[in-house]
Amino acid sequence: MTTSPHDPQTRSGPRPRFGSRLVEAIDRHGPLCVGLDPHRELLERWGLPDTAEGVGELCSVVLDAATGRCAAVKPQSAFFERHGAAGIAVLEDVLRTCREQGLLTVLDVKRGDIGSTMAGYAQAYLADDAPLAADAVTLSPFLGYGSLAPAVDLARATGRGVFVLVRTSNPEGGEVQRAGDPAVAHRLMQQVGRDNAGQEPCGDVGVVVGATLDPVGEQLDLEGSLAPVLAPGVGAQGADEHDVARAFAGARGRVLVPVSRGLLGEGPDGVGTAVESWAQRLAGAVGDP
Numbered sequence: 694m695t696t697s698p699h700d701p702q703t704r705s706g707p708r709p710r711f712g713s714r715l716v717e718a719i720d721r722h723g724p725l726c727v728g729l730d731p732h733r734e735l736l737e738r739w740g741l742p743d744t745a746e747g748v749g750e751l752c753s754v755v756l757d758a759a760t761g762r763c764a765a766v767k768p769q770s771a772f773f774e775r776h777g778a779a780g781i782a783v784l785e786d787v788l789r790t791c792r793e794q795g796l797l798t799v800l801d802v803k804r805g806d807i808g809s810t811m812a813g814y815a816q817a818y819l820a821d822d823a824p825l826a827a828d829a830v831t832l833s834p835f836l837g838y839g840s841l842a843p844a845v846d847l848a849r850a851t852g853r854g855v856f857v858l859v860r861t862s863n864p865e866g867g868e869v870q871r872a873g874d875p876a877v878a879h880r881l882m883q884q885v886g887r888d889n890a891g892q893e894p895c896g897d898v899g900v901v902v903g904a905t906l907d908p909v910g911e912q913l914d915l916e917g918s919l920a921p922v923l924a925p926g927v928g929a930q931g932a933d934e935h936d937v938a939r940a941f942a943g944a945r946g947r948v949l950v951p952v953s954r955g956l957l958g959e960g961p962d963g964v965g966t967a968v969e970s971w972a973q974r975l976a977g978a979v980g981d982p
């Protein structure tokens with residue numbers, strides 16, 4: 694793995710745990726997480742070809758605009774994978790650049806499988822020598838929360854984290870996540886809370902909870918779980934900073950708010966201003982612990 698003077702592991706021994714690094718980044722820059730979703734229409738709007746090279750160019754402009762202005766970056770793996778090996782190479786470059794520029798990365802891959810295969814995914818994204826190593830990845834618990842253990846264990850061993858899908862921002866999510874009594878989402882939240890026990894103020898096992906949801910209807914125990922929260926749905930999906938403030942008051946200081954289309958739609962000339970403006974809007978919502 695390419696190392697950098699900005700990677701905490703290379704500066705002073707083992708990398709501090711993910712929850713601590715996240716709280717520090719949010720404390721310094723606020724909760725904005727710049728979403729990197731270089732889809733076809735976006736590339737077109739930016740005047741770039743729908744190729745791996747186009748994706749690379751867009752990402753390079755966005756990372757320069759994001760550096761020093763936000764807590765983290767969330768590349769959406771799908772939009773790199775669709776270009777095959779060349780797209781994956783761009784994703785490797787993006788993750789390396791983020792390490793070098795001091796940006797935390799949440800790689801949105803939504804992986805989940807039986808334990809032995811899960812160990813393979815964990816090696817792919819959470820091992821120190823993995824070409825696609827990120828600070829955290831998103832995981833799907835559909836095969837059972839326990840099946841995610843190889844990823845949770847490796848993340849902890851390497852100072853990294855995971856974000857488990859608990860209550861997603863899409864309207865179809867409730868069909869599965871609200872089923873049962875207590876609902877699936879509540880039970881997942883409890884399991885996450887058990888894994889984070891004793892890790893005040895913020896654990897390494899995070900949750901994905903959409904900012905688009907009705908907070909009254911959900912009432913998940915965000916506070917007691919100590920989970921870092923990834924809260925998608927702001928911007929293009931309709932939620933705003935007021936929804937974020939209402940839904941995540943119990944998790945202040947450990948909420949990351951990814952914004953992608955709502956920010957990148959401004960095009961290459963407006964991206965710096967758009968990052969600054971979203972950073973300001975979200976800072977007051979859930980920025981300080």
Ligand SMILES: O=c1ccn([C@@H]2O[C@H](COP(=O)(O)O)[C@@H](O)[C@H]2O)c(=O)[nH]1
Nearest residue numbers: 769861862863925929930952953954955
């Ligand atoms: O519940 C979820 C989980 C993940 N996502 C992902 O976040 C971004 C949202 O993009 P926007 O353009 O800011 O709407 C995208 O990568 C999704 O796959 C989500 O939206 N909801």
